[in-house]
Amino acid sequence: MTKLEKSMVEKLGLTEDNFRKPKVTEIDRIKANVDFLAMLNGVELNEVSGDE
DSSP states (O other), X not given: OOHHHHHHHHHTTXXXXXXXXXXXXXXXXXXXXXXXXXXXXTOOOOOOOTTO
Protein backbone atom coordinates (compact mmCIF):
# COMPACT_ATOMS: atom_id res chain seq x y z
CA MET A 1 0.00 0.00 0.00
CA THR A 2 1.10 3.54 -0.63
CA LYS A 3 1.46 6.09 2.18
CA LEU A 4 -1.75 7.79 1.05
CA GLU A 5 -3.66 4.51 1.08
CA LYS A 6 -2.31 3.67 4.55
CA SER A 7 -3.36 7.05 5.94
CA MET A 8 -6.84 6.69 4.42
CA VAL A 9 -7.19 3.21 5.89
CA GLU A 10 -6.13 4.44 9.33
CA LYS A 11 -8.60 7.35 9.23
CA LEU A 12 -11.43 4.97 8.36
CA GLY A 13 -10.47 2.67 11.24
CA LEU A 14 -9.66 -0.25 8.96
CA THR A 15 -6.69 -2.59 8.85
CA GLU A 16 -4.95 -4.42 6.03
CA ASP A 17 -6.90 -7.53 7.06
CA ASN A 18 -10.06 -5.88 5.72
CA PHE A 19 -8.59 -6.03 2.21
CA ARG A 20 -7.28 -9.60 2.17
CA LYS A 21 -9.27 -12.18 0.27
CA PRO A 22 -10.71 -14.90 2.49
CA LYS A 23 -9.40 -18.41 1.91
CA VAL A 24 -12.05 -20.66 0.42
CA THR A 25 -11.70 -24.41 0.59
CA GLU A 26 -13.01 -26.87 -1.97
CA ILE A 27 -15.64 -27.99 0.57
CA ASP A 28 -16.88 -24.38 0.83
CA ARG A 29 -17.23 -24.21 -2.95
CA ILE A 30 -19.15 -27.49 -3.08
CA LYS A 31 -21.51 -26.37 -0.30
CA ALA A 32 -22.12 -23.07 -2.10
CA ASN A 33 -22.93 -24.92 -5.34
CA VAL A 34 -25.32 -27.28 -3.55
CA ASP A 35 -27.07 -24.36 -1.83
CA PHE A 36 -27.34 -22.46 -5.12
CA LEU A 37 -28.78 -25.42 -7.03
CA ALA A 38 -31.24 -26.14 -4.21
CA MET A 39 -32.38 -22.52 -4.29
CA LEU A 40 -32.88 -22.65 -8.08
CA ASN A 41 -34.98 -25.79 -7.77
CA GLY A 42 -36.97 -24.65 -4.73
CA VAL A 43 -35.59 -27.39 -2.49
CA GLU A 44 -35.32 -26.71 1.24
CA LEU A 45 -32.15 -28.11 2.79
CA ASN A 46 -31.99 -29.02 6.46
CA GLU A 47 -28.72 -28.76 8.37
CA VAL A 48 -27.51 -32.16 9.56
CA SER A 49 -25.19 -32.46 12.54
CA GLY A 50 -22.39 -35.02 12.47
CA ASP A 51 -23.47 -36.83 15.65
CA GLU A 52 -26.59 -38.51 14.29
